[in-house]
Amino acid sequence: MTLDELRGRVPEMWRPVVDQYGPALVSMGVTELWAWIGLLAKGDEYAAYRQLIDRLPAAEALAEGDSLIAGWETANKGNAERLSLQRSALAAILRVLLAAALALVGL
Numbered sequence: 001m002t003l004d005e006l007r008g009r010v011p012e013m014w015r016p017v018v019d020q021y022g023p024a025l026v027s028m029g030v031t032e033l034w035a036w037i038g039l040l041a042k043g044d045e046y047a048a049y050r051q052l053i054d055r056l057p058a059a060e061a062l063a064e065g066d067s068l069i070a071g072w073e074t075a076n077k078g079n080a081e082r083l084s085l086q087r088s089a090l091a092a093i094l095r096v097l098l099a100a101a102l103a104l105v106g107l
Contacts, residue, residue: 001026024055 003022007015028036039048053064 021052021056024052027055 003018003026006022006026007018010018025033025036036048036051039045039051049068053068056064
């Protein structure tokens with residue numbers, strides 16, 4: 001299938017995505033494409049995305065990789081802050097439940 005044929009099979013709103021990553025998909029052989037689909041089915045999005053980036057021209061892949069890494073770093077910082085808050089909240093709840101449990105056993 002050609003890139004134009006692939007573009008014709010997706011809704012208009014997704015064509016910019018196909019324009020960017022379609023050449024990488026079209027360049028895959030059948031076995032490789034099924035393996036890539038398998039990565040997505042397993043939930044290994046990072047490996048699947050990495051395969052696409054590896055098939056992009058060098059400058060395009062580098063820019064895409066830099067953008068992705070920057071986004072992950074931002075998300076990781078936010079996730080770490082949320083995780084810390086969740087742990088603090090859980091610790092507070094468990095301290096209250098410990099006091100209740102000690103009262104229950106007469107201590």
